Structure formats: structure tokens, C-alpha cells
Amino acid sequence: MSAEYDYIVVGSGLFGSVFAHEMKKREKRVLVLEKRAHVGGNIRTERKEGIDVHVYGPHIFHTDKREIWDYVNDIARFRPFTYSPIANYQGSFYNLPFNMYTFYQMWGVRTPEAATEKLAEQRAGYAGINPKNLEEQALKLVGRDIYEILIKGYTEKQWGKQCTELPPFIIQRLPVRLRFDNNYFSDMYQGIPMEGYTNFIEKLLDGIEVLVNLDFIAQRDEWKSKAKRIVFTGRIDEYFDECFGALEYRSLRFEEEVLEKESYQGIPVMNFTSVDIPYTRITEHKHFLPKYGNPFTIISREYPQSWMRGVEPYYPVNDEKNETICSKYLEKAKTLTNVLFGGRLGTYRYFNMDQVIEQALEAVQRELA
Ligand code: FAD
Numbered sequence: 337m338s339a340e341y342d343y344i345v346v347g348s349g350l351f352g353s354v355f356a357h358e359m360k361k362r363e364k365r366v367l368v369l370e371k372r373a374h375v376g377g378n379i380r381t382e383r384k385e386g387i388d389v390h391v392y393g394p395h396i397f398h399t400d401k402r403e404i405w406d407y408v409n410d411i412a413r414f415r416p417f418t419y420s421p422i423a424n425y426q427g428s429f430y431n432l433p434f435n436m437y438t439f440y441q442m443w444g445v446r447t448p449e450a451a452t453e454k455l456a457e458q459r460a461g462y463a464g465i466n467p468k469n470l471e472e473q474a475l476k477l478v479g480r481d482i483y484e485i486l487i488k489g490y491t492e493k494q495w496g497k498q499c500t501e502l503p504p505f506i507i508q509r510l511p512v513r514l515r516f517d518n519n520y521f522s523d524m525y526q527g528i529p530m531e532g533y534t535n536f537i538e539k540l541l542d543g544i545e546v547l548v549n550l551d552f553i554a555q556r557d558e559w560k561s562k563a564k565r566i567v568f569t570g571r572i573d574e575y576f577d578e579c580f581g582a583l584e585y586r587s588l589r590f591e592e593e594v595l596e597k598e599s600y601q602g603i604p605v606m607n608f609t610s611v612d613i614p615y616t617r618i619t620e621h622k623h624f625l626p627k628y629g630n631p632f633t634i635i636s637r638e639y640p641q642s643w644m645r646g647v648e649p650y651y652p653v654n655d656e657k658n659e660t661i662c663s664k665y666l667e668k669a670k671t672l673t674n675v676l677f678g679g680r681l682g683t684y685r686y687f688n689m690d691q692v693i694e695q696a697l698e699a700v701q702r703e704l705a
Contacts, residue, residue, distance in 0.1 A: 339561075339562060339563050339564045340365070340367075340562045340563070341365045341366060341367045341562055341563040341564070342359065342364040342365045342366065342563070342564050342565065343355075343356070343359055343364055343365070343366045343367070343563060343564070343565050343566075343567055344366075344367045344368075344369060344552075344559055344560075344562065344563035344565075344566050344567070345366060345367070345368045345369070345567040345569070346369050346552040346559075346566065346567065346568045346569060346570055347368075347369075347370060347371075347377060347568070347569030347570055347679065347681075347682075348368050348370040348372075348375035348376060348377060348537065348541065348546060348548075349376065349377020349378060349379065349569055349679055349680075349692075350377060350379055350537070350679070350689055350692045350693060350696070351377075351569045351678045351679030351680075351682070351692050351695065351696045352368060352370075352377070352567065352569045352678075352679065352696075353368070353375070353376075353377075353537050353540040353541055354540060354692075354693050354696035354697065355567055355678065355696045355699060355700060356368050356540070356541060356544050357411075357540040357541065357544070358696070358697065358700040359700065359703075360543060360544050362704070366544055366545070367544075367545045367546075367547070367562075367563070368541065368544055368545070368546040368547070369546075369547050369550045369552050369559065370546060370547065370548045370549075370550065371548075371549070371550060371551040371552070371570070372548065372549075373548055373549055374534075374548060375534070375537050375538065375541060375546060375548065376533060376534050376537040377392075377537075377569075377679075378392040378393065378395075378648075378650070379392070379395050379533040379536075379537070379689065380392060380533060380534050380537070381532035381533045381534050382532075382534065383532060383534075384594070384634060385594060385630065385632040385634060386627065386630050386632075387621050387622045387627075387630065387632070387633070387634050388531075388532035388533075388621060388624070388625065389592065389621045389634055389636070390533070390619060390621060390624075390636075391590070392588075392590075392648070392650075393588060393590070393619070393638060393650070394604065394605050394617070394619045394621075394624075395533060395689065396417060396419045396521070396526060396527075396528065396624075397414060397526065397527050397528065397529070397689055397690065398419070398521040398523040398525065398526040398527075398688070398690065399523055399524075399525050399688075399690035400523045400524050400525070401525075401690065401694070402524075402525070404525075404690045404693055404694060405524075405525035405527075407693065407697075408529075408536070408693070411536055411539050411540060412529045412530070412531060412535060412536040412539055413529070413530045413531075414527030414528060414529050414530065415527055415528055415529075415530050415625060416525075416526065416527050417526055417527050417528045417624065417625075418519050418526060419519070419520040419521055419526065419604075419605070420432070420518035420519060420520060420603075421520060421603070421604075421605040421606065421607055421617075422603055422605075422606050422607070423485075423486050423490075423606075423607045423608075423609045424606050424607065424608050424609065425485045425486065425489075425608075425609045425610050426610050426612070428441070429441070430442065430485065430486060430609075431518045432486075432518070432520060432607065433511060433513065433518075433520055434478065434482060434486070434510065434511070434512045434513065435512070435513035435514075435515060435516060435517050435518060436448065436451060436513065436514060436515055436516040436517070437516055437518055438482075438486075439451040439454065439455075442481055442482070442485065443481070448514035448515070451514055452514065455478070455479060455512065457479075458478065458479020458480055458481055458482070459475075459476065459477070459478065459479040460479075461475075462475040462476040462479070463476065467504040468504065469499065469500045469501065469502060469503065469504055470491065470499045470500075470502035470503065470504055470506050470507060471483070471488070471498075471499035471500045471502075472504065473504035473506075473507055474487050474488075474499070474507060474510065477507070477509070477510040478510050478512065482510075485609065486609050487499075487507075487510075487609070488609075488611075489608075489609050489610045489611040489612075490607060490608070490609045490616055491506075491507075492611060493611065493614070493615075493616050493640055494586070494616055494640050495586065495640070496586075496640060496641075496642055503655060503656075523690075528624045528625055530625065552568070552570065553570070553574060553575070560674075564674065565674050565675070565676060565703070566674060566675045566676070567675075567676045567678060567699075568675055568676070568677050568678070568682050569677075569678050569679035569681060569682045570681055570682065571583070571649060571681045571682075572662070572665045572666070572669065572677055572681065572682055572683065572684055573661070573662075573665055573684075575665075575669075575675075575677070575682075576665055576668060579668075580661050580664040580665060580668075581661050583652065583653075583658050583661055583662060583665075583684055584643065584652075584653040584657075584658055585643035585649035585650065585651060585652060585653060586640060586641075586642070586643060586649075586650055586651040586653060587640070587641050587642065587643040587644075587647045587648055587649060587650050587651075588638055588639065588640055588641065588648070588650050589638075589639045589641050590636045590637065590638055590639070591615075591636065591637040591639065592634060592635070592636045593634070593635050593636075593637075594632060594633075594634050595632065595633050595634070595635065596631060596632055597631075597632075597633055598630070598631060598633065599620070599622075599623075599633055600618075600620050600633050600635050601618060601620050601635070602620075602623070603620065603623060604619060604620055604621070604623040604624050605617055605618070605619050605620075606618050606620075614639060615637040615638055615639050616638050616639070616640060617637075617638045618635050618636070618637055618638070619635065619636045619638065620633060620634070620635050621633075621634050621635075621636070622634065649681065651686060652680070652684045652685060652686060654684070654685070654686075658684070662684045665684070666683070666684075676699060676703070678695060678696060678699055679692060679695075679696075680692070
């Protein structure tokens with residue numbers, strides 16, 4: 337008996353949607369299953385009061401690869417955008433990433449030479465240490481002031497642990513720019529889809545059968561019997577019934593507020609770097625796209641939280657313990673001949689959107705080879 341579908345794609349996030357789109361273009365029979373009530377995975381936006389709200393956290397598309405930039409712009413129009421968040425520490429503002437503006441705000445230094453001297457002075461006591469934790473690593477890389485003001489509180493909120501309890505590898509590098517340059521990403525192309533990310537995903541899924549509110553795991557044998565191949569972008573540990581143990585994730589909670597004012601903070605993203613404030617960021621969604629004259633604005637406060645079953649897994653926790661467990665799942669995945677694992681949950685890795693698109697395109701090429 338021939339299968340009903342060539343591919344059943346589990347998950348309508350970026351990986352699943354790009355994969356399904358490419359296979360549909362090649363006249364494959366594709367079905368997408370999505371356990372949430374809507375498509376788009378974590379890049380989903382919802383239009384409210386004329387504003388595209390990034391419901392699962394602020395997303396800026398950026399890439400150094402011309403072919404990926406062209407790919408997304410062939411699907412939907414992206415408006416060039418430069419991400420320049422501000423850090424708010426006890427009411428004082430500092431530009432990010434760490435650059436001459438930040439050093440001027442912090443120490444009053446006006447030249448790269450003066451900033452270099454100040455950085456050397458700040459790092460001096462830690463130069464020879466072999467960092468045992470994140471705090472020591474940060475002190476060695478950038479010294480006391482930047483660590484205390486811009487790193488410590490934010491990181492502790494993000495991970496729910498003291499910096500002295502976190503492993504040093506989390507921050508391998510902390511680039512400092514000795515120029516006045518607030519552009520957070522150094523990639524050549526950067527933008528926001530003009531009609532929102534959901535519109536972009538819907539265009540990718542145009543003409544493809546999609547079932548939402550449907551958890552593949554609950555009826556996996558039935559779905560497997562209907563397709564030649566399964567593309568799984570959910571949690572790899574869940575696919576294998578956590579047989580080697582559950583992997584850990586970090587989660588987030590967003591508190592959204594509609595305000596009757598033109599602008600709340602005047603910038604899309606403000607980071608709150610002091611521990612006194614329980615959230616890490618406030619996103620003011622309207623500033624991602626310049627549309628003027630809207631009397632409303634929408635803000636989201638972002639609260640990191642621990643993950644447990646029933647809440648969304650946002651970030652993998654790639655420490656030694658989880659890496660050991662994950663490698664067992666990845667080995668087991670290789671033994672399955674008709675299931676392909678992809679995306680951030682399917683491979684237990686944090687990826688930016690451009691990387692996810694590239695991986696989905698590569699997976700398509702491998703399938704067709
Ligand atoms: P997902 O978007 O998670 O899609 C997986 C889908 O599978 C989900 O819809 C899920 O509901 C579904 N699913 C899971 N299990 C099942 C199941 N059993 N049955 C059916 N469906 C299932 N990247 C950038 O490039 N720029 C940014 O600015 C940026 N900001 C980010 C901010 C935050 C807070 C986070 C967490 C990530 C950010 N990223 C950013 C990364 C970006 O979100 C990812 O690259 C992208 O969303 C990954 O897509 P995906 O398809 O792998 O995963």
C-alpha cells in the first residue's frame with residue numbers, strides 16, 4: 337500500500353515551514369502537523385492595534401549570506417532594520433553592544449586609546465586567573481564595572497542562578513568595540529518582515545495542508561503509517577519518550593500591555609540589567625517598523641523562568657550533563673531510517689533564523705540527492 341504523504345512535517349516553525357515549502361515546490365505530497373493552535377513556532381507575530389506583536393520574544397532577522405537574504409525576500413518583503421538595544425541599569429542608560437558610546441557613558445572616556453587604558457585597568461586583577469565560573473570569566477574579559485552593571489543581573493535572571501554557579505563557557509567571548517557603533521549584529525543583512533513573521537510563514541505554507549492543535553506524539557504510529565518520511569522539529573527527547581532522561585530547557589513568560597500612548601520607551605528593546613527588576617527586557621513592538629500616527633503602543637515584559645512539562649521550551653541548556661544525554665538521542669536518531677530531526681528542538685541547539693533556514697534547505701537537498 338502506498339503512503340498517503342511523501343512527508344509529514346511535525347511543527348510549523350521556521351524549519352518545518354521552509355522544508356514543507358521546498359518539498360511542495362517539487363510536487364511532493366506534504367502534510368504539516370502543529371500542536372499549538374497556530375502556525376509559525378516561536379517567530380510568530382500577531383497583529384493587534386495595527387502593530388505586529390512578537391508573541392514569543394523579539395525577532396530580528398540577520399544574516400551574512402546574500403542567498404538567505406534573497407530567499408526570505410522572495411517570500412515576503414523585509415524592511416532593513418538595525419538592532420541597537422539599550423541597557424537600563426537603575427535608571428541609567430548604556431548602549432549595547434559594548435562600544436565607545438558605552439565606555440563614554442560608563443567612564444567618560446572619549447577616545448579608543450583612553451577606553452583601552454581603562455579596560456586594561458579594569459581587567460588587571462584578573463588577567464592571570466583560570467576562570468572557574470561565569471563571574472570570573474566575565475571579570476577576566478571585561479573587568480569589574482561592565483560585569484557589575486551590564487552582565488551580572490541580566491545573566492542571573494536569564495539563567496535563574498548566581499554567576500558564581502554558572503559555568504564559564506556560557507560567555508566564551510565578550511566583544512568590545514573601540515568605535516562608536518551601536519549596531520548589535522555585524523551581519524551584512526538585517527531586517528523585519530513588513531507584514532509580520534506570521535504572514536511570511538503563511539506564504540511559505542501556502543497551498544500546503546496544515547493541521548493545528550495536533551500533537552504528533554499522541555498518535556505517532558498512526559501518522560507514521562501515513563507518510564514515507566517524518567520530519568520532526570519537536571523535542572528530540574520527547575520523540576524517544578525521554579528514554580535516556582529528560583533534557584533541560586529554559587523558558588520565558590511574557591506580560592503584554594496595550595497602552596494608549598504613541599510611545600512608551602522610544603526603542604524596540606530595552607534590557608534591564610539590575611537584579612532589582614524581575615524582567616530582563618521590555619519590547620515595544622511598534623518600533624520594529626516605522627509606522628507613525630498610531631495612538632496605541634504594545635509592550636511585553638520578558639520574565640525568564642524554569643521549564644517544566646506544559647510550558648514552552650525556549651532555550652536548550654547545553655551544559656555537560658545535557659550534552660551527554662543529548663548525544664545519546666542524536667545517536668539513536670541516526671538509526672531511524674524514515675525520520676529526519678531538524679530545527680532547534682529536534683537537534684537541541686540554539687540557532688538563529690538564518691541558520692535554521694539554511695539547515696532546512698540543506699536537508700531538502702540531502703533528501704533529493
Ligand atoms: P520552533 O519555532 O520552536 O518550531 C517548532 C514547532 O514545532 C513549534 O511550533 C511547536 O509547537 C511544534 N511542535 C513541537 N512538538 C510538536 C509535536 N509533538 N507535535 C506537533 N507540533 C509540535 N533568531 C534570530 O535569528 N534573530 C532573533 O532576533 C531571535 N530572537 C529570539 C528570541 C527568543 C526569545 C528566542 C527563544 C529565539 C530567538 N531566535 C532568534 C531564534 C529563533 O526563534 C529560532 O531560530 C527559530 O524559531 C527556530 O525555528 P524552529 O522551526 O527550529 O523551532
